[in-house]
Amino acid sequence: MTESKKKLSKKKIVAIVVWLFVFAALIAGIVLTDPLYEQEESVSEVMEDAVLHESNKADLFGMQVNPAVVSGFVVTGILLVAAAVIRIFAIPRFKRVPGKFQLVLETAVGWFDKLAKTNSPHRNSFLGAYIFSAGAYIFCGTLFELIGIPIMTLSGVSLSLPAPLSDINGAISLGCLSYIVILSGGVVSNGIRGVGRTLKDFSLPISMSFRLFGALLSGLLVTELVYYYLALSFVLPVIVGILFTLMHALIQTYVLVMLTSMFYGEVSEPYVKKQKVGKKAAKNDKKILVNEVKI
Amino acid sequence: MPLNIDWQQILLHLLNFLILATGLTLLLYKPVKRFMKKREDEYAAREENTKKALEDAERKGAEYEQRLSDANARIAEMKKAAADEADAARSEKLRAAEREAKKIVENARVKARAEHDKIIDGIGDDIRDLVDAMAGKVALSNSVDEAYESFLKSAEEDARNEKV
Numbered sequence: 001m002t003e004s005k006k007k008l009s010k011k012k013i014v015a016i017v018v019w020l021f022v023f024a025a026l027i028a029g030i031v032l033t034d035p036l037y038e039q040e041e042s043v044s045e046v047m048e049d050a051v052l053h054e055s056n057k058a059d060l061f062g063m064q065v066n067p068a069v070v071s072g073f074v075v076t077g078i079l080l081v082a083a084a085v086i087r088i089f090a091i092p093r094f095k096r097v098p099g100k101f102q103l104v105l106e107t108a109v110g111w112f113d114k115l116a117k118t119n120s121p122h123r124n125s126f127l128g129a130y131i132f133s134a135g136a137y138i139f140c141g142t143l144f145e146l147i148g149i150p151i152m153t154l155s156g157v158s159l160s161l162p163a164p165l166s167d168i169n170g171a172i173s174l175g176c177l178s179y180i181v182i183l184s185g186g187v188v189s190n191g192i193r194g195v196g197r198t199l200k201d202f203s204l205p206i207s208m209s210f211r212l213f214g215a216l217l218s219g220l221l222v223t224e225l226v227y228y229y230l231a232l233s234f235v236l237p238v239i240v241g242i243l244f245t246l247m248h249a250l251i252q253t254y255v256l257v258m259l260t261s262m263f264y265g266e267v268s269e270p271y272v273k274k275q276k277v278g279k280k281a282a283k284n285d286k287k288i289l290v291n292e293v294k295i
Numbered sequence: 296m297p298l299n300i301d302w303q304q305i306l307l308h309l310l311n312f313l314i315l316a317t318g319l320t321l322l323l324y325k326p327v328k329r330f331m332k333k334r335e336d337e338y339a340a341r342e343e344n345t346k347k348a349l350e351d352a353e354r355k356g357a358e359y360e361q362r363l364s365d366a367n368a369r370i371a372e373m374k375k376a377a378a379d380e381a382d383a384a385r386s387e388k389l390r391a392a393e394r395e396a397k398k399i400v401e402n403a404r405v406k407a408r409a410e411h412d413k414i415i416d417g418i419g420d421d422i423r424d425l426v427d428a429m430a431g432k433v434a435l436s437n438s439v440d441e442a443y444e445s446f447l448k449s450a451e452e453d454a455r456n457e458k459v
Contacts, residue, residue, distance in 0.1 A: 060307075063303070063307075065303075065307065066299070066301075066304060069304055069307050069308060069311075072307075072308055072311045072312070073311055075315075076311050076314055076315040076318075079315060079318075079319065080314075080315065080318040080319070080322070083318060083319055083322035083323045084318075084322055086322070086323060087322040087323065087326060091326050091327065091330065094330050096334060096337075105323075105327055106327060106331060109323070109324055109327040109328055110331065112324075113328060128324070128328075129316070129324050129325070130316065132319065132320070132323075132324045133312075133315060133316035133319045133324070134312075134316070136315075136319055137312060137315055137316075164308070164311075167304070167308075168299065168300060169299075169300060169301055169304040169305045169307075169308055170308045172300065172305050172308075173305045173306075173308035173309045173312065174308070174312060176305075177309060177312065
């Protein structure tokens with residue numbers, strides 16, 4: 001008797017839940033198809049602005065800049081505050097057997113340090129610090145777009161702050177800086193020979209900058225596209241926004257950091273004089289052989 | 296500029312990144328790396344100490360083993376020497392005892408021979424004295440029977456006296 005009652009009550013609950021779900025879906029559909037909720041800008045305008053940032057400028061210390069510049073400073077501020085808090089409160093309490101947080105920090109620092117040492121065994125202390133900072137900036141900067149901090153542009157349109165490197169200027173700056181770092185490694189290790197080695201890959205700054213820009217921009221465009229239509233703003237952003245952003249944040253961090261350290265290692269490798277291969281060398285070898293036979 | 300590339304903004308991004316890189320390096324990367332290095336050095340020093348202690352222990356063990364084997368060899372040598380000495384002493388004592396025994400036997404033999412000779416020499420006089428004494432007693436007795444009786448008594452007495 002009691003079991004049948006329980007079954008009945010379960011069925012009732014399921015029916016109520018289904019009915020509520022259908023009701024909510026219908027309401028959402030009615031509201032979302034209302035022309036009132038359509039955006040002022042067309043999707044092509046939104047896309048174009050996401051790529052070029054020509055119309056929606058933001059104000060930074062009296063300068064008209066792309067919103068990504070503001071994003072960059074915000075990300076830097078957040079990261080520096082977090083680093084200072086960690087430095088003051090967490091690092092002095094580090095234990096020989098690490099806890100979870102300490103383990104995360106040590107793993108991150110250890111990973112970048114190991115990467116620098118593996119790819120550039122001769123000179124790596126500066127490279128380790130650089131790729132750690134670049135990695136943190138790319139990763140956190142890309143994830144920053146998930147927060148969606150709103151900003152009012154100079155034209156009066158409200159925008160959510162994008163990833164700093166989805167702006168081509170940001171990508172160019174990081175790409176060129178990475179190239180300069182590689183060049184400096186070459187110069188310090190091998191002098192003019194290092195400059196020659198670095199200039200051999202003259203296309204590197206362009207490829208690095210545009211790879212970064214393209215990868216981050218593609219993520220941004222997909223997200224913009226999804227967010228543009230209000231009907232797509234439910235459930236789908238969980239996959240598109242978080243998963244894609246997380247993935248391309250990881251991939252781009254890995255790619256730039258890996259490329260920088262590899263090229264740095266290549267140009268900072270000490271020069272080894274190659275043995276002459278030719279007629280003279282062959283003659284010398286022959287002479288040595290004859291002498292050995294005589295002896 | 297095409298693609299809205301702006302030098303001022305590139306420089307702003309650069310400045311921003313340089314500030315971030317300096318801050319992160321000083322506040323996070325170096326302290327964490329320093330801590331890890333310190334711990335690594337500590338572990339390396341410990342490992343080194345353990346290795347040294349182990350090597351010390353192994354060396355001492357080998358030394359003790361050597362000493363033990365030396366001592367065993369010395370003990371065995373000493374045992375052998377003692378056994379040899381004891382054997383020599385025993386055989387010397389045996390030889391001395393044999394010599395002594397031979398001497399004693401020889402002396403005894405000489406003594407016995409002298410005694411024997413002495414007895415043999417002395418026995419004739421004794422018998423004569425005895426016969427004289429008995430003849431005298433027989434001659435002095437009243438009858439033959441009495442004489443015979445007195446002869447037996449005197450013989451018994453002599454025998455007793457000799458025993459005493």
